[in-house]
Structures are given as C-alpha cells and as structure tokens.
Amino acid sequence: MPPLRIGIVGAGIMGDMHGRVFARQSDCQLAAVCDLALEKAQTLAGKLGAPAAFASCEAMRAATPLDVVSICTPDSVHAAPAASRASRWTARSASPASWRRSTAPSTPAGR
Numbered sequence: 001m002p003p004l005r006i007g008i009v010g011a012g013i014m015g016d017m018h019g020r021v022f023a024r025q026s027d028c029q030l031a032a033v034c035d036l037a038l039e040k041a042q043t044l045a046g047k048l049g050a051p052a053a054f055a056s057c058e059a060m061r062a063a064t065p066l067d068v069v070s071i072c073t074p075d076s077v078h079a080a081p082a083a084s085r086a087s088r089w090t091a092r093s094a095s096p097a098s099w100r101r102s103t104a105p106s107t108p109a110g111r
C-alpha cells in the first residue's frame, strides 16, 4: 500500500511538531505544508523534506491529493480549513482524510 499523503495546515509550533512526527513514519509521506505566511510554509517544508508549500489550504487542496490533513492553525481558525477538507481533500475516495483538531471553538460553530 502506498504511504499516506500528509498535508500540514499551519507552520507554527504544532505544525512543526506534527510534521516531524509524520516525517518519521515509514507509512506516511509529508506531501505539503501551507501557512498564510508562505515563507513559514516553505521553511517548514524544506526542513522536513515536503516537496510543496502553499499560502492557503485552498491552494494546497487544489494542487495536491492528500489522505490526511493535520490542522495546526490557532483555535479560532480551525473551521475554514476543516470545511475545505470536507468538500474534497482526499486522494483515496474510499478512505476519508482525517484530522485531530476540533473543527471550531464551539460546538454550534463546528456544526
């Protein structure tokens, strides 16, 4: 089975940590990093060997098929990347992309 293609949204402290963990897994391939600050995305992608960096999750989604998206943005901006994921992130239609962050700061907003 080919490695899971991983995308990191947010190249801050947690994006760096998640990216380093994914980069060590033999069954994962760090495919792309995005951050509103493109330079941060490029720096983290270069550090971890990801082949692509983007300034928005929409651009990343459009350019790169992904199996897993790790949303590492501040709490108040979890919802938009999560909504992008819901519309179409996945490279494998049979296995939906997953995340390990709350989708929004409150349950009503997450719905």
Ligand SMILES: NC(=O)c1ccc[n+]([C@@H]2O[C@H](COP(=O)([O-])OP(=O)(O)OC[C@H]3O[C@@H](n4cnc5c(N)ncnc54)[C@H](O)[C@@H]3O)[C@@H](O)[C@H]2O)c1
Pocket (backbone or CB within 6 Å): 009, 010, 011, 012, 013, 014, 015, 034, 035, 036, 037, 040, 055, 056, 057, 072, 073, 074, 075, 077, 080, 081
């Ligand atoms: N830092 C910690 O020790 C820690 C621990 C546990 C949980 N968390 C959680 O992890 C999340 C991220 O925290 P952090 O400390 O890494 O924050 P951070 O400020 O270091 O990094 C967040 C990054 O997200 C980017 N960003 C913001 N909006 C974006 C968007 N729409 N698309 C793409 N990139 C965007 C910012 O430019 C920034 O580089 C938060 O929900 C925080 O509560 C952090």
